[in-house]
Amino acid sequence: MKKSKKGSYDGKITLVDVALAAAVSPITVSRVINQPEKVSEAARLKVQKAIDELGYIPNQHASSLASSRSGVIGVAIPSLSNVVFTDVLRGIYKVMGAAGYKVLLVDTHYSPLEEEKMVRTLLSQSPEGLIITGGDQTPACDQLLRKSRIPLVQIMELLPNPIDMNIGFSHLLAGADVVAHLLAQGYQRIGFIGARMDPRVQQRIRGYTQALAKRDLFEANLIATSPEPSSIALGGALFKSLMAANEGRIDAVFCANDDLALGALFEAQRMNIAIPKQLAICGFNDIEAATYVNPSLTSVAVGRYEMGVKAAELIIQALNQQPIDNKQIDMGYVIKQRDSTHRQQ
Amino acid sequence: MKKSKKGSYDGKITLVDVALAAAVSPITVSRVINQPEKVSEAARLKVQKAIDELGYIPNQHASSLASSRSGVIGVAIPSLSNVVFTDVLRGIYKVMGAAGYKVLLVDTHYSPLEEEKMVRTLLSQSPEGLIITGGDQTPACDQLLRKSRIPLVQIMELLPNPIDMNIGFSHLLAGADVVAHLLAQGYQRIGFIGARMDPRVQQRIRGYTQALAKRDLFEANLIATSPEPSSIALGGALFKSLMAANEGRIDAVFCANDDLALGALFEAQRMNIAIPKQLAICGFNDIEAATYVNPSLTSVAVGRYEMGVKAAELIIQALNQQPIDNKQIDMGYVIKQRDSTHRQQ
DNA sequence: TTGTACGCGTTATCAT
């Protein structure tokens, strides 16, 4: 089962095998694959024929090693079971796929330590670019990334000290704006429901707290949170404890995401609380259900797919040595007002 | 910026650099990383120190090339924006991550041609195993996979002719069972709403059609479909056209998935149709919202995460040369009856 | 347009 110096059979067809079959040199085969325009029509056809007949598939590891170009972009996200990230991913895959890059995707489970481990994994694949979530890296991971000298985009939030490039929006401002919206609608006792408590949720809470405190409307028991992953079920449960902790004296709930908001909304319905008459509910992320649920759910919309696209484009620009006018991009957000927070009607 | 024969600096630290720093041979460094037990305590410490100080990260491409072990498992799914697949993915990542394998994930966009392209991409990375969705490969892709001689699992549905291993459930039986359930509840004119029309949805329709035809209850205009991706919005739209096409004479709707079902449910509410009194709605996949929406939504539950786990375990078993008792595994399904199809109460 | 020589960073093999 060994393979002799020149292309004897071992199951794996190599470039040398193709070269032998086509009666050309290996480098010509290489060129047919990578720079067909530099090869004569005749040679190209011969080689292509051999490739097809032998079912040759290039060995990307050998190619990467020889050229130090892996064609791989590493991506690290905190969770695979959250639309928020898969939407961004779709944008990344779209652009990277079209540009001929493969995406190596890792899941950090919201843990900086896991992230560090995963970044090592990614780096060992000699990625040409990296897209990671947020700015909550361990010091070691931060060092690793700074030393790596490849284009890097941190996504999902605006960072004070980006390692390289950064694209996202201000969760702090968004949180404060939601409060402003609710106040403008006449709601006063505004509760907050949050789960998983990642850095972005914490920023939303800060925005919420600051906005309320500024009007002297903040109280600690207005906040109900859980370290567990968000879910509709958890939203319902947190809503119940929020109401209990305030003896029902709550007239609006700001939920850290739409799953929690749906849970709160469904639970409120079961408790026969009229929305938005007795109680307003505002979500975050604007998932599709927000538009169609009854009553429709006010939520904060962000161009996640577009953020993925833009992040990928930034990487590609950097790889093509094109100038990048702005290393930090604010995607902004829009509060989509719907029935669930529409008091006067 | 070149690198001389022995470890002069070029930005990339190699195994040779580490060996030099630790005053051992390169192979010893390699052993410290891959088979630490075969190295003396003293050498191990020296080498580990050098690795840490230099920030050495192994080059996986060189390793793969030399050892013909890439540590990569290729996974192909039709869509990143569908919980159904990301749930499975979570299971795959869980097991593969724990076993030290990297996952290379590609998105086929429900297209066999795209899938063939992506499979080529995957194969060029010398994956040690492959997990792909369904059995709708192009002939060329099928050939590629059969020739590849690496463990392969086809997931999501039960296939008549699996290439290698197969894990899923019968969408045909599930479709028929849903009809049986609705009939048992006393519903007679049962419509079907479907979108995207991939092979699995088609099987569900076949099951539905056969079950109805057997009782002479089938009519062509009971089916409303669209080639577009499923969404809540589309569910609402298809529901409206289904009702229009039947002049409202529909007393149950079987939706190909829960997004469509939620769309139908929300739209029915807006049309003031009482559920389940006037109309039953049954979904498919049992996403979390099905349990909590009001009224709660009957749906077909499948252990997707478990399917991902099992698929990954099959691959690993095969890689470890362990015997595999059953190359085809039926995950089964359960109809979760909830309020939306509960006529007598 | 085509080919030659060599190196990419690591591991397998065989010695010591």
Added chain:
DNA sequence: ATGATAACGCGTACAA
């Protein structure tokens, strides 16, 4: 337990 040597399969640089 440790090391020398030769691949692994391909691309770069230069030559023809």
